[in-house]
Amino acid sequence: xxxxxxxxxxxxxxxxxxxxxQGYKSTTMRQIAKEVGIQQSAIYNHFKNKEDILDTIIQxxxxxxxxxxxxxxxxxxxxxxxxxxxxxIANIFKLITYDTKTDLLFRFLMQELFNNSKLRVFYNExxxxxxxxxxxxxxxxxxxDEMIEATDPLLxxxxxxxxxxxxxxxxxxxxxxxxxxxxxxxxxxxxAEFFWNKIKIDNSxxxxxx
Amino acid sequence: xxxxxxxxxxxxxxxxxxxxxQGYKSTTMRQIAKEVGIQQSAIYNHFKNKEDILDTIIQxxxxxxxxxxxxxxxxxxxxxxxxxxxxxIANIFKLITYDTKTDLLFRFLMQELFNNSKLRVFYNExxxxxxxxxxxxxxxxxxxDEMIEATDPLLxxxxxxxxxxxxxxxxxxxxxxxxxxxxxxxxxxxxAEFFWNKIKIDNSxxxxxx
DNA sequence: CAATATTATGAACAATTGTTCTTTATAAAA
DNA sequence: TTTTATAAAGAACAATTGTTCATAATATTG
Numbered sequence: 001x002x003x004x005x006x007x008x009x010x011x012x013x014x015x016x017x018x019x020x021x022q023g024y025k026s027t028t029m030r031q032i033a034k035e036v037g038i039q040q041s042a043i044y045n046h047f048k049n050k051e052d053i054l055d056t057i058i059q060x061x062x063x064x065x066x067x068x069x070x071x072x073x074x075x076x077x078x079x080x081x082x083x084x085x086x087x088x089i090a091n092i093f094k095l096i097t098y099d100t101k102t103d104l105l106f107r108f109l110m111q112e113l114f115n116n117s118k119l120r121v122f123y124n125e126x127x128x129x130x131x132x133x134x135x136x137x138x139x140x141x142x143x144x145d146e147m148i149e150a151t152d153p154l155l156x157x158x159x160x161x162x163x164x165x166x167x168x169x170x171x172x173x174x175x176x177x178x179x180x181x182x183x184x185x186x187x188x189x190x191x192a193e194f195f196w197n198k199i200k201i202d203n204s205x206x207x208x209x210x
Numbered sequence: 211x212x213x214x215x216x217x218x219x220x221x222x223x224x225x226x227x228x229x230x231x232q233g234y235k236s237t238t239m240r241q242i243a244k245e246v247g248i249q250q251s252a253i254y255n256h257f258k259n260k261e262d263i264l265d266t267i268i269q270x271x272x273x274x275x276x277x278x279x280x281x282x283x284x285x286x287x288x289x290x291x292x293x294x295x296x297x298x299i300a301n302i303f304k305l306i307t308y309d310t311k312t313d314l315l316f317r318f319l320m321q322e323l324f325n326n327s328k329l330r331v332f333y334n335e336x337x338x339x340x341x342x343x344x345x346x347x348x349x350x351x352x353x354x355d356e357m358i359e360a361t362d363p364l365l366x367x368x369x370x371x372x373x374x375x376x377x378x379x380x381x382x383x384x385x386x387x388x389x390x391x392x393x394x395x396x397x398x399x400x401x402a403e404f405f406w407n408k409i410k411i412d413n414s415x416x417x418x419x420x
Numbered sequence: 421c422a423a424t425a426t427t428a429t430g431a432a433c434a435a436t437t438g439t440t441c442t443t444t445a446t447a448a449a450a
Numbered sequence: 451t452t453t454t455a456t457a458a459a460g461a462a463c464a465a466t467t468g469t470t471c472a473t474a475a476t477a478t479t480g
Contacts, residue, residue, distance in 0.1 A: 007427080023325055025235040029468060041470080042428050050468065111324050114317065114386055115233055123383070155400050159373055166372035173333070176324055190365050198408035217457080239438060249459050251440080256457085260438065 008046040010036045015053045020108040075137040083196040090192035093164045132157045148199040218256040220246045225263045230318040285347035293406040300402035303374045342367045358409040373401045
């Protein structure tokens with residue numbers, strides 16, 4: 001959120017764009033400078049070196065809550081919303097598509113994931129583990145309240161999370177080729193709908209058994 | 211499948227390893243040559259230039275059937291297997307984990323996906339679309355035979371495919387950090403099991419309705 | 421205003437890059 | 451064996467890379 005101003009800000013955002021588009025290694029200092037509209041040597045008044053720009057972007061990424069599925073609310077506050085909660089979460093993924101900045105960060109993350117171990121740690125802990133654990137907690141509470149059928153909450157969390165991630169990646173890929181993303185974008189909501197229908201305890205059916 | 215012999219083969223496989231690990235751009239001709247055990251200039255007796263090595267790898271990838279979920283069988287041949295079919299497909303994804311060559315190709319594909327439009331076309335057509343279409347066909351037939359509940363077959367295909375892809379990517383990432391993949395590897399089978407249980411038509415329950 | 425810190429320029433450097441050239445060794449074909 | 455294609459080595463080149471330096475312009479501060 002809190003960013004710089006003036007030239008430093010321009011360098012930062014230009015570098016992020018280029019890193020996300022072509023990768024860190026393929027982006028040159030001259031290219032960044034040219035796009036910002038300054039001499040390459042002027043960059044070094046704002047950043048120590050190229051790696052410093054990269055580290056700054058990673059820092060930003062770490063404090064960005066790239067995907068914060070509960071918007072800082074606790075599982076026990078929200079689990080009762082049931083289907084609506086799942087739809088909200090799916091929608092948060094979808095919204096990234098329309099938020100230019102988050103979209104860039106996500107593409108940057110995917111671009112450099114296999115080249116940067118720091119990014120892999122971030123991806124695992126802050127992106128994957130954190131969200132899956134929250135989802136597990138939510139599903140567990142739903143089970144206790146007999147809103148959904150009892151199974152392994154962690155499996156359920158993975159099964160709910162993974163399509164959302166996949167659809168996100170699909171859209172990022174489509175955008176890279178300037179292809180339409182509308183069809184893929186509908187899958188977020190469909191997934192939440194489908195998933196809920198499959199795990200919920202159907203009270204009408206339940207009644208017929210008694 | 212059909213590969214070269216001697217030095218050319220060594221150059222090819224060394225380059226693939228390095229490209230998959232560090233990315234194309236970060237890998238130098240000197241590094242390849244050193245690992246093969248020859249002079250850098252000797253590479254040019256086998257490949258026109260660096261890009262020629264890349265193109266050769268992509269060609270190999272295109273003829274490799276990276277993920278061929280039906281092993282060349284037609285949907286109508288296999289759909290009757292029901293749950294077993296889904297488990298087989300999940301297992302094909304899992305097996306990549308243990309096949310060194312396919313594993314390298316997959317990591318290479320993910321590494322270079324956003325840098326190479328040719329790879330994106332391959333990913334989309336041969337990896338994603340092809341498999342999802344086959345899955346759609348299978349699910350459609352299962353619906354007609356009243357093996358599973360009726361919904362949008364394409365949605366079902368996406369929902370079944372995406373966790374498998376995600377778990378695959380997870381394992382590739384874990385391997386990059388030499389972390390254990392055993393927990394993630396169990397998710398393939400669990401996914402197939404879970405998914406089938408959710409979409410199948412329960413005949414015992416069905417009977418009680420009549 | 422004057423003094424000082426900040427930011428820009430433009431040229432240059434040293435290292436690394438992919439690639440080519442000539443020459444020598446090796447293998448295949450006659 | 452002789453001839454000829456193939457593959458290797460080793461040096462070198464030209465381009466590109468990140469980075470530094472001395473200097474000039476611009477803001478900031480006293």
